[in-house]
Amino acid sequence: MKDKLNLPKLDKDFYLRDVVEVSQDLLGKTFIRKIDQQTLAGTIVEVEAYDAEDEASHSFNGRSERNGVMFEDGGLLYVYFIYGVHYCCNIVTGKANHAAAVLIRAIEPLNHFDILAQNRFNKTFLSDKEKINLTNGPAKICQAYKIGRSDNGTNLNGENIYILDSSKLEKNQIVQTTRIGISRSKELPWRFYIKYNTFVSPKR
DNA sequence: TACTAGATCGGCT
C-alpha cells in the first residue's frame, strides 16, 4: 500500500495521446486526491472516452465557458455539474484545441474508507451495499473524494489531484462496451472497465 | 427485481 503511493506521477506526455488510448491506459492506475491534510487513494476501474468529433461529447458544439478546459492541453481535470445535483470528473487528453476527455466512472477505494463514508453518507459504519456504493459511479466519486466546481481545470502535475503510474493491464483484463447514460453516439464502444471488478458501476 | 419520478441547476437552442 505504502509502496503503491510512492510511484511517480503520470507525466504530461501520457495525457497528450489519443483519448481512447489514454482511457484504457488509465484503468488500474492510482488516483490521488489530497484534501484536509489527507491523501485519499483509489484505483481507477471504469472509464469512458469522449472525443472531439463525438456527438455525445460536451465539446461537440464548440468551445464555451463550461467546456473550455477540454480545449486545453491534456493533463487537466474537467469537472462539470449535471442534473442540478451532481458533479462528474474527467481527465482532459490530447493537444490543445483537440477537445477530448476521459470520464472517470468508478474507483475502487484504497484507503481512508471512513472519510469517504463520511463524505458520501455522513456516517462511518456502512452496510455491505453502502460500501460498494461509495464510489461505483461518476457522481459518487466526486462526492466521496470531495471534487467540485473549484477543482475544474486542476493541473494533474500539481500536488492537489494527480494519478500515479503503474504497469499497463493486460488486454484480457479489460472489458470494452458502449457508453452509459447518453442519447447520442450510443453505438461507439468507448466504455472500458476492469473485468470482474466489484466497483464497476451498475447497469441502468 | 423493475420501473418511475423527483431532485433542481445551468447551458444552450
Next chain:
DNA sequence: GCCGATCTAGTAG
C-alpha cells in the same frame, strides 16, 4: 423553455 456523460427513494409485482 428544455433536457442532461446521475442517483436515490418509492411503489408494484
